[in-house]
Amino acid sequence: MSNDISTASSTYLDSLKWQDNQVSTEEKSDALTQEDFFSLLTQQLSFQDPSNPADNDQMIAQMTNFTMAEGISNLNSNFQSLAASMTSNSALQASTLVGKQALLESDTLDLNAEGVAKGTIVAQEPVDNLTLRIEDSSGQLVRTIDLGSQAAGAIRFEWDGKNSEGEDLPEGEYNVKAEGQMAGEFTSLPIATFKNIESVNVNGSSGIIINTKEGAVRLTDIAEIA
Structure with a gap:
């Protein structure tokens, strides 16, 4: 006890x-x-x-x-x-951006279900004989678009999804190249195309991060959203 x-x-x-x-x-x-x-x-x-x-x-x-x-x-x-x-x-x-498209520097072009693909060629100075080459996933040339002479700046282009014979091509990803004559020499030019925004992250130090299949990029580094 x-x-x-x-x-x-x-x-x-x-x-x-x-x-x-x-x-x-x-x-x-x-x-x-x-x-x-x-x-x-x-x-x-x-x-x-x-x-x-x-x-x-x-x-x-x-x-x-x-x-x-x-x-x-x-x-x-x-x-x-x-x-x-x-x-x-x-x-x-940021959540409202999911499903939209961001204009990013890329060497691929996405052809959507409507049969339309858009992008921008960046020219630091005036360019002559500007040509846009579109290839399929195997590297075969399917279409060449002649854009002629262009002033320096952002040169917008649009592809109707047809090949050189006027046939509709299936939607998907295609390789794209731009070449032109600048200061008397032929050179390749950088291209920016629209990529689907798959998700977004909000980072305290980096701000809003946009995720596409091309990778992650800050929202402040994106020139255009469509």
């Missing part, structure tokens, strides 16, 4: 110690508030030397500094709340 009482007492004492530790931990984690500051200020005034009282300017400066520190802390909390809200809004807006 005595052993049971001893065990119960020990358990009760351990419980009290645990509660004391919890209270002590919670008290230590509490930050100083404005009430604590004024309590300290009151204590400071009560123990000051009557023959050498505290300077009013110093007291006002202390109060001002504490108010500024509290204001900055509240401002940081508000900014964190605003950042969380902006991230949520960005995620919602």
